[in-house]
Amino acid sequence: MSRKLIFSLPNILTYGRIAAVPALAVCFYFPTHTARWIALSIFFIAAITDFFDGYLARIWQQQSTLGRMLDPIADKLLVSVCLLILAWDQTIGNWSIFAAIIILCREILVSGLREFLAELRVSVPVTKLAKWKTTVQLVALGFLLAGDAGDVVFPYTTSTGIVLLWVAAILTLYTGYDYFRAGIGHLIED
Numbered sequence: 716m717s718r719k720l721i722f723s724l725p726n727i728l729t730y731g732r733i734a735a736v737p738a739l740a741v742c743f744y745f746p747t748h749t750a751r752w753i754a755l756s757i758f759f760i761a762a763i764t765d766f767f768d769g770y771l772a773r774i775w776q777q778q779s780t781l782g783r784m785l786d787p788i789a790d791k792l793l794v795s796v797c798l799l800i801l802a803w804d805q806t807i808g809n810w811s812i813f814a815a816i817i818i819l820c821r822e823i824l825v826s827g828l829r830e831f832l833a834e835l836r837v838s839v840p841v842t843k844l845a846k847w848k849t850t851v852q853l854v855a856l857g858f859l860l861a862g863d864a865g866d867v868v869f870p871y872t873t874s875t876g877i878v879l880l881w882v883a884a885i886l887t888l889y890t891g892y893d894y895f896r897a898g899i900g901h902l903i904e905d
Contacts, residue, residue, distance in 0.1 A: 719741035720777060720779040720781070720782075720809070721779075721781060723770040723772070723775075723777040723779070723782075724771055724777075725767075725769070725771045725772035725775070725777050725778075725782055726768070726772075726781060726782050726785070728764040728767055728768040728771070729764070729782060729785045729786055729789050729897045731761070731764055731783075732764050732765065732768075732789040732790075732792075732793060733785070733788070733789045735757050735758070735760065735761040735793070736761075736789060736792045736793055736796050738757050739754050739757045739758055739761070739793075739797070739800075740746050740796055740800055740861075742754035742757070743803070743804055744798050746804075748863070748864035748867065749864075751860065751861060751862055751863070752861070752864055754860050755857060755860045755861050755864075756812075757794070757867075758770065758797065758856065758857060758860050759857065762793070762853045762857070764784075765789070765790060765793075765849075765853075765864045768782065768786060769786065774791030775859055776887035787826070787829075789827065790849070791822050791826065794818065794821060794822065794852060794853075794856065795822065797856045797859075797860065798815040798818060798819060798856075800888050801856075801859050801860070801862075802815055804862075806859050806862045806873060806876075807859065807877070807880065811877050811881070813884075814877075814880045814881045814883070814884035815880065815884075817884040817887055817888060818852065818880075818883060818884055818887050821887045821888070821890075821891040824891060824895075825891055826868075828894055828895065829894075831898070831901075832898050832901060833876070833892060835901055837898070837901055839894055839898060841895050842890065842893060844886065844889065844890055844893070845890045845893075845894075847886065848883060848886035848887055848889075848890050851879055851882050851883045851886060852880075852883040852886075852887070854879055855876050855877075855879030855880040855882070855883050856876070856880075857876075858872050858873065858875050858879060859873065859877070859880065861873075861876075862876075
């Protein structure tokens with residue numbers, strides 16, 4: 716791979732999304748409303764780069780193996796760390812922790828399935844519903860990251876985030892089943 720592709724803007728955006736994860740986590744060590752807004756800002760910028768890195772790579776014909784590998788890793792790191800932090804600070808609690816567990820389990824299982832299928836040179840394309848699932852998940856996490864700071868501005872911020880988290884969990888189950896169904900034939904062959 717050429718040095719030019721390694722340092723292309725789409726890949727730099729992906730690197731930035733990965734770097735945003737610990738920065739976002741650090742915000743939760745400061746239990747203030749300002750820290751929540753900073754965390755939300757970092758998350759928002761990282762989530763936007765998820766769209767632009769792939770879009771720019773396609774239109775500028777700068778798609779790379781490195782980018783294809785790092786993009787889903789960056790997405791999963793961002794979502795997983797947000798869920799863990801929000802559970803840690805009890806924004807996600809009680810029964811809603813199960814929505815977070817569903818999302819985390821699906822992310823790990825689908826990643827493992829994709830890795831297995833990649834060894835067989837079988838590609839499982841991302842469906843439109845999976846893209847919607849990701850969008851709902853990111854919006855839910857945005858509301859939840861705002862948390863009590865958001866509740867001051869809009870009293871239902873956290874509640875809205877919890878409802879959207881459950882919607883994302885339901886979509887996660889359905890799209891996870893889709894991936895499993897697409898890959899099951901290849902698993903049975905062995």
